[in-house]
Amino acid sequence: MDYKIHISGLAQGKYEYEFPVKGDLFREYENQQVIDADVTARVTLEKGSGWMNAHLRGEGKVTVQCDRCLEDMDIPVDFSASLAIRPAKLGEETEDSDEFIIVDPSEAEVDLKQFIYDYICVNLPMVSSHPEGECNPEMLARIEALRAGQEKKKEETETYSPFSGLKDLLDKGKKK
C-alpha cells in the first residue's frame, strides 16, 4: 500500500484522496502494540499560488491487546491534522516536522505514510484495557492462575537449599 500524492504540475484548487490503513502498515513498522487496523485516512490537498496544504483526517479503529485480560480490543481512531507542504530551499536540510513536509522540488510525489502512521500512534492511549468489568472473566481467571503458579514456583526455588538434597539422601540411607 502506498500513501503517495502526486503534486507536480497540479493546478490550483482542492483535491481529495482516501487511503485505507490496515494492519500491514503497523507490521511494516514492527509495531508491537497494534495487532490490526481499519482506518480511513482522508487527505484534502489545497494548492494555492505558491503554497500547498494537506489536511489529514483519520477515522476508524485499531485492534490492540487489552493490558488486563490480554484479549483483543478495538480502540477508536479519530484525529485530524494539518500539514504545510513546501519545496526545500537551496541548501536547506530537508527535515520534516509534524507541521510541515519539505519536498525536494524535483520530486513529483509526496509520501504521507510516515505522517499517517505517526498520527495514528500518537493518538493511541498509553494504557489500553477494557472498561472496568468488561474483561473476559475466563481469561482473567487463567492469568490469575498462571500468576499464582509462577509465584509458588518462585517460593519453592527460594526455599531450596543445597542441604535438602543431602537430607533426602540421608533419609533414604536410614530406610535401607
Ligand SMILES: [Zn+2]
Ligand atoms: Zn480486557
